[in-house]
Amino acid sequence: xxxxxxxxxxxxxxxxxxxxxxxxxxxxxxxxxxxxxxxxxxxxxxxxxxxxxxxxxxxxxxxxxxxxxxxxxxxxxxxxxxxxxxxxxxxxxxxxxxxxxxxxxxxxxxxxxxxxxxxxxxxxxxxxxxxxxxxxxxxxxxxxxxxxxxxxxxxxxxxxxxxxxxxxxxxxxxxxxxxxxxxxxxxxxxxxxxxxxxxxxxxxxxxxxxxxxxxxxxxxxxxxxxxxxxxxxxxxxxxxxxxxxxxxxxxxxxxxxxxxxxxxxxxxxxxxxxxxxxxxxxxxxxxxxxxxxxxxxxxxxxxxxxxxxxxxxxxxxxxxxxxxxxxxxxxxxxxxxxxxxxxxxxxxxxxxxxxxxxxxxxxxxxxxxxxxxxxxxxxxxxxxxxxxxxxxxxxxxxxxxxxxxxxxxxxxxxxxxxx
Numbered sequence: 001x002x003x004x005x006x007x008x009x010x011x012x013x014x015x016x017x018x019x020x021x022x023x024x025x026x027x028x029x030x031x032x033x034x035x036x037x038x039x040x041x042x043x044x045x046x047x048x049x050x051x052x053x054x055x056x057x058x059x060x061x062x063x064x065x066x067x068x069x070x071x072x073x074x075x076x077x078x079x080x081x082x083x084x085x086x087x088x089x090x091x092x093x094x095x096x097x098x099x100x101x102x103x104x105x106x107x108x109x110x111x112x113x114x115x116x117x118x119x120x121x122x123x124x125x126x127x128x129x130x131x132x133x134x135x136x137x138x139x140x141x142x143x144x145x146x147x148x149x150x151x152x153x154x155x156x157x158x159x160x161x162x163x164x165x166x167x168x169x170x171x172x173x174x175x176x177x178x179x180x181x182x183x184x185x186x187x188x189x190x191x192x193x194x195x196x197x198x199x200x201x202x203x204x205x206x207x208x209x210x211x212x213x214x215x216x217x218x219x220x221x222x223x224x225x226x227x228x229x230x231x232x233x234x235x236x237x238x239x240x241x242x243x244x245x246x247x248x249x250x251x252x253x254x255x256x257x258x259x260x261x262x263x264x265x266x267x268x269x270x271x272x273x274x275x276x277x278x279x280x281x282x283x284x285x286x287x288x289x290x291x292x293x294x295x296x297x298x299x300x301x302x303x304x305x306x307x308x309x310x311x312x313x314x315x316x317x318x319x320x321x322x323x324x325x326x327x328x329x330x331x332x333x334x335x336x337x338x339x340x341x342x343x344x345x346x347x348x349x350x351x352x353x354x355x356x357x358x359x360x361x362x363x364x365x366x367x368x369x370x371x372x373x374x375x376x377x378x379x380x381x382x383x384x385x386x387x388x389x390x391x392x393x394x395x396x397x398x399x400x401x402x403x404x405x406x407x408x409x410x411x412x413x414x415x416x417x418x419x
Contacts, residue, residue: 004243008061011248015076016052018255019084022275026262028088031276035284035326041090048087051101055079058108062242065365066378066386067111072247073390074104078336081283096290099347103338103354110358120366128413133195136188136410140211143184147172147218154217165220173219179401185215185224186384187403191410193228194380197235205232231380238376255279282335282391285322289339292325299344304396318343340394353395364411372415381411 028038055075060068082100086092125131150172155164173181189211196205209228216224237246258274261267302310303318314321318340322333337357341349364382367373385404389395398404 004245005061008059008243008245008248009056011245011252012056012059012075013053015248015252015255016049016080016083018252018259019080019275019279020088022255022259022271023084023088023280026259026271027276027280030262030268031271034276034281035288036085036276036280037089037091039090040088044090045087048083051097052080052083055104058104061244063238063244063375063379064242065368065375066382067361067365068244069379069383070361070386070390071108072244073387074107076248076251077279077391078282078338079104081279082286085280085283085287092287093290095294096286099290099342099350100286100338102347103350106351106354107358107361110355111362112358114359114362115365120363122412122415124372124415124417125413129195129416132191132410132413136192136195139180139184139188140192140208143181143189144211144214146177146181147214152218154214155220156213156217158222161220161222168219181219182401183403183406185212185219186227186388187381187406187410189215190227190231190384191381191407191414193231194235194377195414197232197380198374198377227384230383234376234380234383238379239374285326285333285335286339288322288326288333289335289343292322293343293346298346301344301396334392336391336393337389337395337398340397344394356395357389360408364408367411367415372417373411377414378411381407381414 023036024038024040027034028036058071059075060071063069078100082097086094086097152168152171153164155161169178189208193205193208193212196202196208209232212224212228216222254274258270262271297313299312299314299318300306300310302312316324317332319332319334320329322335323329323331326333337353338350341353364378368375368378382404385398385402385407388402389398389404393402
């Protein structure tokens with residue numbers, strides 16, 4: 001094992017230790033309103049490490065393919081927080097851990113299977129990269145004028161986003177435009193920015209970043225500001241370097257910093273945003289989803305494509321339903337694909353989703369392996385849809401209405417023959 005790989009694995013250990021410390025010292029004692037509880041059993045806690053460490057086997061310490069980022073996100077963003085919550089609260093059931101662990105293993109095994117068993121030749125479209133860029137630019141410009149035409153109120157104050165969001169959605173995000181707007185700022189504007197960075201047209205890329213700021217002012221979704229930051233960081237780092245050591249080290253530093261600011265400055269904002277919102281809350285919601293649907297009816301896609309054939313069994317949508325079960329009826333408690341799939345049809349849906357994800361990642365990496373597209377460019381285009389279905393959205397929703405399908409189309413169009 002190289003020094004770099006050894007350092008990477010040490011950083012993975014440091015991350016879980018820092019997350020455990022944040023939960024033990026800050027979140028469970030001071031954020032109990034979120035449902036965080038502490039009931040520490042030494043054997044259970046030791047088992048959480050026993051389950052966590054073998055997951056390192058699916059990780060690569062260097063970024064070469066899209067899967068390398070995906071599995072770092074799964075282990076650090078999903079599996080480690082589940083181990084922290086389950087390991088530090090003996091009241092938490094084992095079943096969600098087993099299903100989640102099986103799901104992530106199925107993704108990995110399916111990906112390996114499709115790497116070998118799915119010969120697929122997709123013709124390269126001549127000039128496709130430029131066509132995709134022109135289409136993306138036109139739609140990006142269209143959305144600017146659409147917001148102005150509809151007269152939405154513009155706001156850059158993060159504390160007032162909820163005051164503007166509902167009103168502006170009624171003005172500009174009705175009917176088909178609810179989908180189109182979403183596709184533009186999650187996919188097409190991201191492609192335009194990535195293409196300009198690929199061409200090293202930094203000035204034009206800066207203009208697109210300002211467009212994202214305008215989108216945020218118009219639709220009041222904070223995640224819109226996050227997208228260009230991710231794309232620019234991917235371009236700055238992964239076009240030159242491959243080491244992913246900075247990811248667990250960076251996460252660990254942020255979590256430890258949040259603990260320090262809590263005790264030294266009495267600050268709760270950093271703790272609420274990073275250890276809680278980014279890592280622990282999705283894990284907590286996973287347990288809530290499983291708890292509810294172990295004792296109530298599955299949805300069986302009655303809220304989507306089977307709505308004409310299956311009656312929806314609840315009087316509110318899934319996210320609101322989980323908000324009520326959480327004790328926060330005004331909250332939309334969205335969660336990632338494992339929770340959403342289980343809510344739809346139980347373990348069978350989780351396995352099917354996982355197989356699809358494995359096949360999808362295999363397809364993306366096949367384009368990279370052939371030299372038809374650069375790894376950082378593929379990641380930049382796909383990172384928002386991937387993070388959506390892993391962390392905050394049902395897989396079908398992410399694929400059909402969340403922009404994942406269009407991102408895939410653009411990426412296929414952007415290929416060029418390997419030199």
